[in-house]
Amino acid sequence: MLKIKSTDSNRTLLSLDDSYLFDDVHDWRAQRLTEIDLKPAKQQLVIGEYKNVTEGRKVTHTLCRSRAAIEALQQPTHSFTAIVNKIRSSQWLGVTGKPITDVVNIGVGGSDLGPQMASFALKEFDDESSSSAVDVHFVSSMDGGQLYAVLPIVDPETTLFVIASKSFGTIDTFANVDTVKCWVNHVMSESAWLEHHVIGVSSNKEKMTAYGIPEHHQLSFDEGVGGRFSLWSTIGLSIAVSIGMAPFCKMLAGALAVDEHFLTVPDNDNVPVRLALNGVYLRQQKGINNLAILPYDGRLRMLPSYLQQLDMESNGKQATRDNKSLHQPTGPILWGGFGPNGQHAFYQHLHQGYDDFAADFVLVLNRSATRFPPQVAASLQQQQRLSVANCLAHRRLLWWGDKSVESPRDNYPGSHASNLLLLDELTPESFGALIAVYEHKIFIQGLLWDVNSFDQPGVEKGKKYALSVLDALSDNQSEDFDDVTNALIDYYRQHINRDS
Numbered sequence: 001m002l003k004i005k006s007t008d009s010n011r012t013l014l015s016l017d018d019s020y021l022f023d024d025v026h027d028w029r030a031q032r033l034t035e036i037d038l039k040p041a042k043q044q045l046v047i048g049e050y051k052n053v054t055e056g057r058k059v060t061h062t063l064c065r066s067r068a069a070i071e072a073l074q075q076p077t078h079s080f081t082a083i084v085n086k087i088r089s090s091q092w093l094g095v096t097g098k099p100i101t102d103v104v105n106i107g108v109g110g111s112d113l114g115p116q117m118a119s120f121a122l123k124e125f126d127d128e129s130s131s132s133a134v135d136v137h138f139v140s141s142m143d144g145g146q147l148y149a150v151l152p153i154v155d156p157e158t159t160l161f162v163i164a165s166k167s168f169g170t171i172d173t174f175a176n177v178d179t180v181k182c183w184v185n186h187v188m189s190e191s192a193w194l195e196h197h198v199i200g201v202s203s204n205k206e207k208m209t210a211y212g213i214p215e216h217h218q219l220s221f222d223e224g225v226g227g228r229f230s231l232w233s234t235i236g237l238s239i240a241v242s243i244g245m246a247p248f249c250k251m252l253a254g255a256l257a258v259d260e261h262f263l264t265v266p267d268n269d270n271v272p273v274r275l276a277l278n279g280v281y282l283r284q285q286k287g288i289n290n291l292a293i294l295p296y297d298g299r300l301r302m303l304p305s306y307l308q309q310l311d312m313e314s315n316g317k318q319a320t321r322d323n324k325s326l327h328q329p330t331g332p333i334l335w336g337g338f339g340p341n342g343q344h345a346f347y348q349h350l351h352q353g354y355d356d357f358a359a360d361f362v363l364v365l366n367r368s369a370t371r372f373p374p375q376v377a378a379s380l381q382q383q384q385r386l387s388v389a390n391c392l393a394h395r396r397l398l399w400w401g402d403k404s405v406e407s408p409r410d411n412y413p414g415s416h417a418s419n420l421l422l423l424d425e426l427t428p429e430s431f432g433a434l435i436a437v438y439e440h441k442i443f444i445q446g447l448l449w450d451v452n453s454f455d456q457p458g459v460e461k462g463k464k465y466a467l468s469v470l471d472a473l474s475d476n477q478s479e480d481f482d483d484v485t486n487a488l489i490d491y492y493r494q495h496i497n498r499d500s
């Protein structure tokens with residue numbers, strides 16, 4: 001098994017078992033490694049010098065978790081740290097003088113998925129020495145469906161809104177903010193709300209200022225930090241409010257351990273490089289176009305959605321870095337779900353359906369549960385063992401299959417390749433390592449496929465299309481789309497008129 005160690009001890013943070021792959025993978029990997037020198041690009045990425053060619057800037061998310069960055073965050077006077085501590089210690093007061101009890105993070109994509117996943121996964125590590133009475137909520141969807149659920153359970157006088165948006169211009173986010181403004185306006189003026197109940201997090205300071213967010217409530221971050229790589233930056237505010245600064249810094253340290261491993265360990269034993277090569281091999285050599293992410297720990301239940309953005313927005317492309325057409329497939333379709341629940345839902349298809357897939361199992365071996373009385377902790381540990389057994393059993397059946405009974409109904413074809421990512425324990429540090437491993441895996445795959453993993457032109461194109469349909473819906477504009485869309489716009493107009 002390949003291993004990644006902690007930066008400050010010999011503790012293993014993450015191990016990789018990739019034995020369940022086809023035999024020719026060894027030669028194929030070795031051959032690929034002779035064809036490409038990954039070292040310069042790896043070095044550039046870790047020191048924040050790698051170029052995002054289409055957007056004309058450097059890629060800098062690794063700098064958010066450098067030793068210097070972590071040390072700076074450990075100072076109570078650091079602006080991010082000071083804000084986190086003020087909220088967690090009930091010293092941030094709302095306009096009527098009451099302490100803040102709820103924080104609502106309004107953001108979408110990278111400004112939502114990473115913070116939400118980490119806050120949920122690490123909740124039990126909430127730092128006791130700086131404990132918090134604050135509840136953190138997440139609102140992302142443009143339809144207001146999540147806001148609809150959150151507003152009734154929070155109080156405008158004691159709620160702080162974090163407007164998290166790298167661009168500070170995403171329509172989804174500001175649609176939610178507009179509704180919040182209507183919701184608070186019977187209690188306070190807009191300027192009082194902005195002064196006492198809002199923090200802006202963005203790489204665009206000018207836009208935060210223009211929006212009316214006071215300078216001292218703005219948290220900025222570098223433009224070179226891509227949205228899907230931004231949980232390490234000030235976008236991680238809601239994570240730090242949920243768990244406290246010490247665990248937040250541990251999460252960064254786990255990612256730093258991966259950066260060091262990535263740079264120093266030879267490619268063949270390098271966990272992100274190995275995962276990247278395995279993935280390219282499965283996609284190109286075996287024609288497998290999808291990867292199931294199957295975490296066997298409920299705390300990691302958001303991992304598949306998070307990795308969907310990280311991987312598919314990075315490598316779902318058909319153009320090379322210098323804008324030539326690619327004639328080979330790139331990143332796979334990612335999907336998945338919490339493994340133990342998936343066993344009672346979609347695993348039937350995995351075991352006996354026709355379709356090919358590869359899988360990443362993510363398994364946590366121990367659960368200390370020290371915050372519970374010993375009997376409860378022991379019972380939780382037993383549950384973890386049950387989960388380990390199920391993960392290993394299903395992975396084995398998916399690979400080896402079972403044809404021992406001669407009946408089509410009892411035929412389990414097997415040959416479904418998988419990686420197993422093992423965490424000895426889920427901690428902020430091992431969690432940070434897990435996420436950074438996937439970041440670097442995707443980076444290496446981008447190099448091997450020759451795509452720019454740091455832009456998302458397809459997403460931008462979709463946004464433009466949506467704006468013109470929005471105009472047509474709102475302004476009764478003349479119809480100039482295709483027949484189907486025109487008819488649906490018409491249908492919408494008729495129904496919205498009748499209802500209003």
Ligand SMILES: O=P(O)(O)OC[C@H]1O[C@](O)(CO)[C@@H](O)[C@@H]1O
Nearest residue numbers: 108109110111165166167170227
């Ligand atoms: O943080 P922002 O600028 O609001 O963007 C949100 C998300 O939108 C995207 O640009 C895609 O629409 C993602 O890359 C990004 O994480």
